[in-house]
Amino acid sequence: xxxxxxxxxxxxxxxxxxxxxxxxxxxxxxxxxxxxxxxxxxxxxxxxxxxxxxxxxxxxxxxxxxxxxxxxxxxxxxxxxxxxxxxxxxxxxxxxxxxxxxxxxxxxxxxxxxxxxxxxxxxxxxxxxxxxxxxxxxxxxxxxxxxxxxxxxxxxxxxxxxxxxxxxxxxxxxxxxxxxxxxxxxxxxxxxxxxxxxxxxxxxxxxxxxxxxxxxxxxxxxxxxxxxxxxxxxxxxxxxxxxxxxx
Amino acid sequence: xxxxxxxxxxxxxxxxxxxxxxxxxxxxxxxxxxxxxxxxxxxxxxxxxxxxxxxxxxxxxxxxxxxxxxxxxxxxxxxxxxxxxxxxxxxxxxxxxxxxxxxxxxxxxxxxxxxxxxxxxxxxxxxxxxxxxxxxxxxxxxxxxxxxxxxxxxxxxxxxxxxxxxxxxxxxxxxxxxxxxxxxxxxxxxxxxxxxxxxxxxxxxxxxxxxxxxxxxxxxxxxxxxxxxxxxxxxxxxxxxxxxxxxxxxxxxxxxxxxxxxxxxxxxxxxxxxxxxxxxxxxxxxxxxxxxxxxx
Numbered sequence: 168x169x170x171x172x173x174x175x176x177x178x179x180x181x182x183x184x185x186x187x188x189x190x191x192x193x194x195x196x197x198x199x200x201x202x203x204x205x206x207x208x209x210x211x212x213x214x215x216x217x218x219x220x221x222x223x224x225x226x227x228x229x230x231x232x233x234x235x236x237x238x239x240x241x242x243x244x245x246x247x248x249x250x251x252x253x254x255x256x257x258x259x260x261x262x263x264x265x266x267x268x269x270x271x272x273x274x275x276x277x278x279x280x281x282x283x284x285x286x287x288x289x290x291x292x293x294x295x296x297x298x299x300x301x302x303x304x305x306x307x308x309x310x311x312x313x314x315x316x317x318x319x320x321x322x323x324x325x326x327x328x329x330x331x332x333x334x335x336x337x338x339x340x341x342x343x344x345x346x347x348x349x350x351x352x353x354x355x356x357x358x359x360x361x362x363x364x365x366x367x368x369x370x371x372x373x374x375x376x377x378x379x380x381x382x383x384x385x386x387x388x389x390x391x392x393x394x395x396x397x398x399x400x401x402x403x404x405x406x407x408x409x410x411x412x413x414x
Numbered sequence: 415x416x417x418x419x420x421x422x423x424x425x426x427x428x429x430x431x432x433x434x435x436x437x438x439x440x441x442x443x444x445x446x447x448x449x450x451x452x453x454x455x456x457x458x459x460x461x462x463x464x465x466x467x468x469x470x471x472x473x474x475x476x477x478x479x480x481x482x483x484x485x486x487x488x489x490x491x492x493x494x495x496x497x498x499x500x501x502x503x504x505x506x507x508x509x510x511x512x513x514x515x516x517x518x519x520x521x522x523x524x525x526x527x528x529x530x531x532x533x534x535x536x537x538x539x540x541x542x543x544x545x546x547x548x549x550x551x552x553x554x555x556x557x558x559x560x561x562x563x564x565x566x567x568x569x570x571x572x573x574x575x576x577x578x579x580x581x582x583x584x585x586x587x588x589x590x591x592x593x594x595x596x597x598x599x600x601x602x603x604x605x606x607x608x609x610x611x612x613x614x615x616x617x618x619x620x621x622x623x624x625x626x627x628x629x630x631x632x633x634x635x636x637x638x639x640x641x642x643x644x645x646x647x648x649x650x651x652x653x654x655x656x657x658x659x660x661x662x663x664x665x666x667x668x669x670x671x672x673x674x675x676x677x678x679x680x681x682x683x684x685x686x687x688x689x690x691x692x693x694x695x696x697x698x699x700x701x702x703x704x705x706x707x708x709x710x
Contacts, residue, residue, distance in 0.1 A: 252677075272633070275677055275684070276691040282673040287663050323612050330594065330608040331601045340595045341664040347591045348661070348692040350608065352635050354615035355622075355693075359634040362623050367519035369620040375526065375613055380536070383529025384609035385616070 221403040224410050225293045232412035233342045234291040236332045239390055239413060240346065241284035242296060243325055246400055247318050248277035249298045254311050261308035266363065273315070273356055280349055287345075297402045312364045319357035320374050321396055324388035326350035332412060354385070389413075476600060477543040479593040482698050483607070484534040485546050486586050489705055491531050492551045493582060494524035497575060507569045516624060523579075523617045530610055537603070550710050553578060555648075557710040564648060576625050577643045581652050583618035584636060585704050588652075588696035590614060615693070637690040651704055655694045659685045 223238040224230050251274035258267050285292050304310030329346060333339035358369035374386045388396075390413040394405045407413045495501045497512060498520065512520055538545055556563035567574045590611035597603040619634035626632050631641040636656050644650040661668045676684040 269634075271678060272635070272687065272690070275675070275687045276635075278677050279670070279675050279688055279691045282675050283661065283668050286668050286673060287666055327605065327609045327612055330598075331605050333598075335598055338664040340598060341662075343594055343598060344591070344695065345661065345663045347594050347608070347611070348694065351587045351591060351611060351615035351693040352691055354612040355619035355635045358616035358619035359623060362620060367516070367522065367620075369519070369623075370522055370526065370613055370616040375616075381533070381606075381609075383526045383533060383613065384606060385612035387605065387609055 219403045221293065221296070221401070221405045222409055223293065223405075223407065223413060225291060227291050230291055231334070231338075232410075233333050233339055234288060235410050235412035236329050236346075237284055237288055237342065238291065238293045239407070240325070240329065240349075241281065241288060242293060242405070243322050243393070243397070244277055244280040244284060245296045246298050246397060247322065248274065248281050249296075250300060250303075250314065250318060250400075251277055253300060253305055254315075257305070259306050259308050259311050262311070266308075269359065269363075270311075270315075273360075276352065276356070298400045299402055300400060302399055309364075312360055315360040316357065316364055317396075319353060319360055320386070321388065321393055323350070323354045323357050323374070324386040325390070325393045326353060327385055327387040328389055328393075475596045476603060477538065477541055478698065479596045479607075480534055480538050480541075480603065481543065481546060482701060483590065483593065483610070484531065484538060485549070485705055485709075486582075486589055486701065487527055487530040487534060488546060488549055489551060489708055490582050490586065491524065491527035493553055493578070493708075494520060494527060496553070496569060498524055500524070505569070511569065511572060511575075513572070519620055519624070523620070526613055526617065530613075533606065533610075537606070551708055552710055553708050555707050560710070564645060573625070573628060573630075576621055576628070576630075579621045580618065580625065580632075580643065581649055581704075583614055583621055585652050585696065585701060586614040587611060587618055587693055589698070589701035591693060592695035592697055592701065594695075633690065635690045636693060638686050649704070649707065651696075651700050654700075655696075657689055658692070658694055659688045661688075661692060 221242070223235045223242070225238060227234075251270060254270055255267075255274045258270070262270070300314070303314045305314070326346060326349070330343060330350075333343045333346070357374070361368045361371065361374075370385075376382050376384050376386070390407040394401075394407055398405065492501060496504050497507055498517075499506060535545055550558065552558050553565060553568045554563035555561075555565045565574055565578050568578050569575065590607055594604065594607060594611075597607050622632050622634045626634075631639065633640060636653065638657060644652055659670060661670075670685060670688050675688070678684070
């Protein structure tokens with residue numbers, strides 16, 4: 168499936184700068200922050216991770232919880248962008264023209280989100296990441312739609328969680344509203360791809376609580392739960408446990 | 415330590431209190447660990463503030479937000495329930511009004527609205543707040559025949575029904591978003607509002623997909639290329655502001671015209687994607703006015 172990773176390098180009208188950067192594993196990983204290693208216990212032999220670690224604090228001293236959360240969201244959008252870019256660069260067989268236009272919108276929205284978060288985060292921003300989709304089947308419509316559903320549903324659940332992680336001052340309220348503006352469009356994305364997979368499955372019982380006091384409420388997942396689900400697609404080991412902002 | 419004893423009594427009388435206290439639970443836990451003068455001095459402030467918010471007294475903004483949400487959910491639930499023939503003493507819809515293959519999706523939406531009504535009613539009642547009652551709905555928009563009906567065939571023409579559904583769902587999404595900041599101080603309500611907000615957005619996308627499949631020009635996300643279904647001065651507030659291409663966060667304005675977001679190489683048209691990529695909030699007043707089109 169390595170051919171599925173190469174679309175970044177194929178001729179596309181995408182801004183070359185952006186995607187060469189996104190694909191530049193060497194550059195990206197060299198600037199990743201080693202985090203989560205406790206070095207105050209000299210008796211332990213430090214374990215050497217097989218992959219670099221990614222911390223959403225980005226090693227920035229005094230980074231605010233708001234920016235840690237934005238870095239987390241930024242990484243989710245980087246992943247989804249890379250996925251949709253791979254899809255758009257080589258549409259699977261069986262995908263209609265209308266569906267191709269729909270997935271192009273999804274790609275374009277993700278590009279807008281990633282560039283927005285990157286801009287807003289400024290020096291706090293984590294580096295561009297690389298991903299692997301080798302375990303996904305991107306050559307069939309069913310494979311693409313199933314993967315899109317997974318990524319969109321997880322991101323919606325992630326957004327439902329992060330709303331409570333922003334500060335309650337005016338800055339935090341701005342961050343909350345900005346995330347909220349994206350959250351509902353992500354839910355629209357999710358419903359769209361779910362209806363593509365099975366008509367009428369836009370809000371199935373796997374993503375909306377169906378019984379009990381919380382019936383009718385959308386799924387919510389903590390950062391660690393989301394990252395556990397998405398770990399197979401990251402080429403770095405993502406750490407969420409080293410910051411109270413994502414606990 | 416009378417105040418701590420009061421808290422114990424309150425939680426015995428109302429087991430859900432601690433859950434409703436939400437973010438203030440930590441403050442109360444810390445309070446419990448204090449001793450002597452510090453606790454005596456701090457307890458009334460912490461507890462007073464917490465209970466006021468938990469029960470809504472003196473915190474009108476949070477209960478106002480929840481009450482607005484409940485009004486919108488009652489409206490939506492009644493709308494879908496009528497179409498499904500679930501509301502007694504209302505005119506029956508024509509046989510086959512909802513195409514049989516689309517009915518399960520409409521049932522899903524209606525059930526969610528009913529669940530949202532139940533949830534919001536419960537938390538409002540638990541907060542001691544007033545519940546909107548005796549609301550009468552007229553989805554033709556005629557206010558029970560007192561004015562011309564912009565949606566006269568809402569329950570006989572499925573396409574009109576879907577248009578009204580889209581207006582209601584998109585309004586709901588924007589209205590919840592407009593209340594996020596208001597309820598932010600209460601984690602329980604904030605998370606619940608966000609979770610309902612995401613479900614409403616799923617509904618909106620589904621309704622839009624149904625319309626698209628019936629040859630309407632509309633995307634699952636609010637797009638400037640959508641065929642207009644609003645009337646100036648009546649329903650145009652549903653989408654007013656969605657044309658926004660300026661996003662400003664904590665003093666920073668995102669320079670979309672300078673960012674490499676034009677993946678498709680379409681120039682200024684890329685900004686149309688910016689409009690679609692962000693759903694904008696709606697004020698409580700606008701949402702109330704829009705709901706008022708269907709309430710008499």
